Amino acid sequence: MNDNWLQHTLRRSGWRPQRQITWLLGVGVLIAIVMGALYLSQVAGFASTNRELEQLIAERDELERINEQLRAEIASFQSVPRLLARAQELGFSPAPPDRIEYLLVEGYDANRAATVAPLDDAQDALPTYDETFWGWLQQQWDLLRQQFDSFTNPEGQ
Numbered sequence: 001m002n003d004n005w006l007q008h009t010l011r012r013s014g015w016r017p018q019r020q021i022t023w024l025l026g027v028g029v030l031i032a033i034v035m036g037a038l039y040l041s042q043v044a045g046f047a048s049t050n051r052e053l054e055q056l057i058a059e060r061d062e063l064e065r066i067n068e069q070l071r072a073e074i075a076s077f078q079s080v081p082r083l084l085a086r087a088q089e090l091g092f093s094p095a096p097p098d099r100i101e102y103l104l105v106e107g108y109d110a111n112r113a114a115t116v117a118p119l120d121d122a123q124d125a126l127p128t129y130d131e132t133f134w135g136w137l138q139q140q141w142d143l144l145r146q147q148f149d150s151f152t153n154p155e156g157q
Helices: 002-013 017-077 080-089 133-152
Strands: none
């Protein structure tokens, strides 16, 4: 009777094999379109992120070039001939030997040998590792027993 009921239902609904194939193909195409749209959305997001990244890299390279140019300009301003010319523009002139004054500092020996503080090569010795597995296990067991003893015999009583 079950077989008769199933055949009767399929016959009454009008689902013929041609319509079933058409519906399956339509659903398959719809799923393919949705997946394609998701893929294109992801690719578009990656492309825009990549463009932004390229712009930031170009901006960083330009800033590095400007920094190097400024460093070169600062170095040219700090050159000795430029500093001498600038000093003359401001009214300074080289001091003649008769206008140079030397100061004597008491206790300073200009001819002493340069001394360098010795490096401290002595390192603190690390403790020797002599613990065995059984010693560690005994230590853990003792700690566990102490915890249980503190639960069973509180110090306050």
